[in-house]
Amino acid sequence: AQTVTQSQPEMSVQEAETVTLSCTYDTSESDYYLFWYKQPPSRQMILVIRQEAYKQQNATENRFSVNFQKAAKSFSLKISDSQLGDAAMYFCALISGNTPLVFGKGTRLSVIA
């Protein structure tokens, strides 16, 4: 079975600082994808970044980057130069084989002005 674990229910960061959200996962598949989704107060789920397991290079999208450690099955999200609009729930998700997306329980990020 595929599982995703987010061990930090809540995190906070000062505006303009950097924060890292943790995620570990488990799958027996060799071909899989990992995602980070953002859910702001509007509750609309927004894709932040994706990582293909076969790619060694860590994905980057502007201020968002990941640290993908395949052997450790770790997939953390780093947010640089944090902004007030980054405040949201962040979900780590895994898709592998024919199994639909599996989500972690989420991390609530607060940004302090």
Next chain:
Amino acid sequence: DGGITQSPKYLFRKEGQNVTLSCEQNLNHDAMYWYRQDPGQGLRLIYYSQIVNDFQKGDIAEGYSVSREKKESFPLTVTSAQKNPTAFYLCASSISQRNTEAFFGQGTRLTVV
């Protein structure tokens, strides 16, 4: 514009009644999903469908039913057998089920009164 539309945004149901949540997409996606979101629980999969006229149970299918008569539509019925239906429901779609990200609707908040 292409996207996923869920309706209604808010829904109230009396105990013992069935209620149907609508989900329509015009992205020409093959796969569609229903997730339930409760505080501290992340997103849990209720049902998913890879093609028209076919669907599979997810992790928490009891008390729910779905149909997939058209590619664009994947309605979810919350039956009276669902013991704790009050929750936020998210519909999603993806190009296919394998290794692709999902796009989400705005969600429906169901409250039993």
